[in-house]
Amino acid sequence: MTEYGRGSGSEPWHPEDPLYGDQGWGGHQAAHGQDQGQGQYDGHQQPYAQDPYAQQGYQQDPYAQQQYPQDPYQQQPYGGQDPYAQQQHQQQPQYGDGGWDTGGHAAMPYGAAQQHPYGGNPGEYGGQADHYGTPDAYPPPQPPGRRDQAPGEQSHAQQQAQDWDPDVPQEETHPFFTGADEPADDREAGRRSRSRSRDDDRDEYDDDPRESRRGGGERRGKDKKKSRNGCACLGVAAVLVGGLGVVGYFGYSYYQSQFGEAPDYTGSGTGSVEVEIPEGAYGNEIANILKKAGVVKSEDAFISAQGANPKGKSLQAGVYLLKKEMSADSAVELMLDPKSQNALVIPEGTSAADIYAKIDKRLDLKAGTTAGVAKTKAESLGLPDWADDDPKIKDPLEGFLFPAAYAVPKGSKPEDTLKKMVTRANQEYGKLDLEENAKKLNLKSPLDVITVASLVQKEGKYKHDFDKVARVVYNRLKPDNSETVGRLEFDSTVNYIRAESTLDVGAVDDLRKIDDPYNTYSIKGLPLGPISNPGADALHSAINPADGPWYYFVSVTEDKTVFAVTNEEHERNREKYEQNKAGQ
Numbered sequence: 001m002t003e004y005g006r007g008s009g010s011e012p013w014h015p016e017d018p019l020y021g022d023q024g025w026g027g028h029q030a031a032h033g034q035d036q037g038q039g040q041y042d043g044h045q046q047p048y049a050q051d052p053y054a055q056q057g058y059q060q061d062p063y064a065q066q067q068y069p070q071d072p073y074q075q076q077p078y079g080g081q082d083p084y085a086q087q088q089h090q091q092q093p094q095y096g097d098g099g100w101d102t103g104g105h106a107a108m109p110y111g112a113a114q115q116h117p118y119g120g121n122p123g124e125y126g127g128q129a130d131h132y133g134t135p136d137a138y139p140p141p142q143p144p145g146r147r148d149q150a151p152g153e154q155s156h157a158q159q160q161a162q163d164w165d166p167d168v169p170q171e172e173t174h175p176f177f178t179g180a181d182e183p184a185d186d187r188e189a190g191r192r193s194r195s196r197s198r199d200d201d202r203d204e205y206d207d208d209p210r211e212s213r214r215g216g217g218e219r220r221g222k223d224k225k226k227s228r229n230g231c232a233c234l235g236v237a238a239v240l241v242g243g244l245g246v247v248g249y250f251g252y253s254y255y256q257s258q259f260g261e262a263p264d265y266t267g268s269g270t271g272s273v274e275v276e277i278p279e280g281a282y283g284n285e286i287a288n289i290l291k292k293a294g295v296v297k298s299e300d301a302f303i304s305a306q307g308a309n310p311k312g313k314s315l316q317a318g319v320y321l322l323k324k325e326m327s328a329d330s331a332v333e334l335m336l337d338p339k340s341q342n343a344l345v346i347p348e349g350t351s352a353a354d355i356y357a358k359i360d361k362r363l364d365l366k367a368g369t370t371a372g373v374a375k376t377k378a379e380s381l382g383l384p385d386w387a388d389d390d391p392k393i394k395d396p397l398e399g400f401l402f403p404a405a406y407a408v409p410k411g412s413k414p415e416d417t418l419k420k421m422v423t424r425a426n427q428e429y430g431k432l433d434l435e436e437n438a439k440k441l442n443l444k445s446p447l448d449v450i451t452v453a454s455l456v457q458k459e460g461k462y463k464h465d466f467d468k469v470a471r472v473v474y475n476r477l478k479p480d481n482s483e484t485v486g487r488l489e490f491d492s493t494v495n496y497i498r499a500e501s502t503l504d505v506g507a508v509d510d511l512r513k514i515d516d517p518y519n520t521y522s523i524k525g526l527p528l529g530p531i532s533n534p535g536a537d538a539l540h541s542a543i544n545p546a547d548g549p550w551y552y553f554v555s556v557t558e559d560k561t562v563f564a565v566t567n568e569e570h571e572r573n574r575e576k577y578e579q580n581k582a583g584q
Contacts, residue, residue: 262298262300262301262304263297263298263300263301264296264297264298264301264327264328265296265297265325265326265327265328266327267325267326267327267330268323268326268327268330268334269295269322269323269324269325269326269327269330269331270323270324270325271323271324272321272322272323272324273293273294273295273321273322273323273324274319274320274321274322274342274409274410275289275290275293275295275319275320275322276289276318276319276320276407276409277289277315277316277317277318277319277320277407278317278407279317280317281317283302283303283306283307283312283313284299284303286302286306286315287299287300287302287303287306290302290322290331293322294324294325295322295323295324295325295326295331296326296327296328296331297325297328298328301327301328302328302331302332304328305327305328305329305331305332306328306332308329309329309332309333309336311336312332312336314336315332315335315336316405317405317407318341318342318343318405318406318407319341319342319343319344319407319408319409320334320335320340320341320342321340321341321342322334322335322340341405343405343406343407343408344358344359344362344405344406344407344408344417345404345405345406346358346401346402346403346404346405346406346421346533347403348403348457348533348534348535348537348538349403349454349457349458349532349533349534349535349538350401350403350532350533351398351496351499351531351532351533352374352395352397352398352401352533353371353395353499355370355401355421355533356368356370356371356374356414357370359408359414359417359418360414362408363408363410363411363412363414364410365414369414370414370417370418373414373415373418374395374397374418375395377415377418378396378397379396380415381397381415381418381419381422382419382422382423382426383396383397383400383422384400384426384429384446386434386435386445386446386447387400387447388445388447388528388529390528390529392517392528393528393529394496394518394528394529395529397418397422398454398529398530398531398532398533399425399447399450399451399454399529399530399532399533399534400421400422400425400426400450400533401418401421401422401425401533402421402422402424402425402428402533403533403534403535404421404424406420406421407420425533428536428539429446429450432449432539432543434446434449434450437449437543441474441543447529447530448526449539449542449543450530450534450539451526451527451529451530451531452470452473452474452526452542453530453534453538453539453541453542454530454531454532454533454534454538455473455488455490455492455493455526455527455531456469456470456473456534456538456541456542457532457534457535457538458490458492458496458531458532459490459492459553460538460541460561461555461561462559462561463537465553465561466537466538466540466541467541467544467545467546468545468546468548468550468553468561468563469541469553470541470542470544470545470546471545471546471547471548471550472550472551472552472553472563473488473542473545474545475548475549475550475551476488476489476551477525477526481551483551483552483566483567484551485524486524486525487520487521487522487523487524488520488525488526488527489508489520489521490520491503491505492531493518493519493520493521493527493531494506494511494514494519494520494521496518496527496531496532497514497516497518497519508521518531548563549565550563550564550565551564551565551566551567551570552564552565552566552567552569552570552573554570554573554574554577555577556573556576556577556580557580562576
């Protein structure tokens, strides 16, 4: 039988069903459980071989207490007549072995006129109580098209079909939109926010039904977007204000640099400060150093003062003794004064021993400190590869401490100053291509070129005579020299051995007795190494000697040196020298 127990299928009807005998809806098949092979339209109820409920012993009508407040099928009468109008249940049915005890029920013919199945009274059948009024009773019959749904689902579908309106916003049920996944406080705040904004947003969503169906969850998202939009506007405003501030600052700075007066101190300053200007520094670098030292107030002020001074571009590297908080004009003028230059100046031709003494004095060190450093750290100071490491060389740094002005700040180390000097010598020697020039001059090594230059520097009294003095050196070094037989015989080498500086070195016979590789009265050729630190002029003359046959020279006056080819001529020149010396 059907899911409601009263169809035209193969299952028997329950004898107590008040609709016993109903053969379905206009000849339609049952939805479930019906026998498709049985006929429904033969005009009478199908007989059954046995009663399947005969052993169940129903003692009472299960539908006796069922009440339906309303007949949902009042608009669907059965032929206008109630086939159950005369049906009365007088007693509880009894069950036997032969089938159902039908009692006083009469079958309703299909051809008869039908009345409302409830006799016009929704509360009972034929005056009795409604058998569908109890919770356990069968539900009222449904049309075949709705028999596949459960009663609860059917009612819900009917309710949706009746109540849905496309113009009315539908309530969202997803937790994301309802706020069920948020904390209770946030949900409450969201409900209050949605309640306040619902009236304000109604006009915005009236034109689009889809927006209306999104409900409160969408509006809550709109509120968050509005909040984020507000923060974004504030951020953009802050960026714009900051950008305007930066542009204004740089604009003002540019105006000040182009048209405004640079900040500057007044007066000649107070106190004292030692400032070192490195080699090759430009005006802006010098200005930066002075500003950091507290000498000038701004770089622009110093650059302007340097440009305004005609000699401003002649500022050189070195150490300057200046004052604090000087005006830019005063600083430029003091730096141009030689008295302010606090550099360590090494004259051309100065020996290494004298340079060590100068460094000790400058750094307030014990005498001999720098000489000891030079002896122990000579190899780490940057000497070139061609520097001779012969242990008989008196000082490996001799000839490599280039004469110039050096910044030697108080508190610095002596090796730092020595390294600066060696570095400068390498720079100057690198410009001369000493190896190639040594070959051209028939010398053994670049060190011999430096040795010749050191002799020229010591023997030559005036720079305009350096070229001729260099030629005397090379003429005496010739193997076929019959005048000196290959010996140089320079007093400067004896003074170097003795660490003296005098014109009266003694008799020649006594000088030849000195056994020293630097004694040019006893050895032939060049001394073992340089005897001084020659300058650029002596180096140039050593590489480019003058042409001439001279073997001798002597300075007869303060500004005059005479050269001779033979020894007899040279002795006459010496007599003039003695006369001038005696007349002084």
